[in-house]
Amino acid sequence: MNKAIKLTIHGKVQGVGYRRWFEQQALALELKGYVKNLDSGEVEAVIVGTENQLHAIIQRSYTGPSRAEISKIIQSEFEQAADFVTFQMLR
DSSP states (O other), rough: OEEEEEEEEEESSSSHHHHHHHHHHHHHHHHOOOOOEETOOOOEEEEOOOHHHHHHHHHTTTTTTTTOOEEEEEEEEEOOOOOOOEEEOOO
């Protein structure tokens, strides 16, 4: 059964290719949802997948692309309001 979670990624994550990198990781894991920049400087990702898929993307999220510096990731349950068809990067 699929589960939905929201990640808020803190650190140097904007202007370093983090969203594009995250999108590639999510697509490789066949996740659904989105990733976007927040005005506050963090990156938000809503991801839908199996327990194993979610665990894998969370572990990868701490690495990020080479220029990123992740200080912390806040994880929260997400009420799946809509059925996501694919994974996409939002502006």
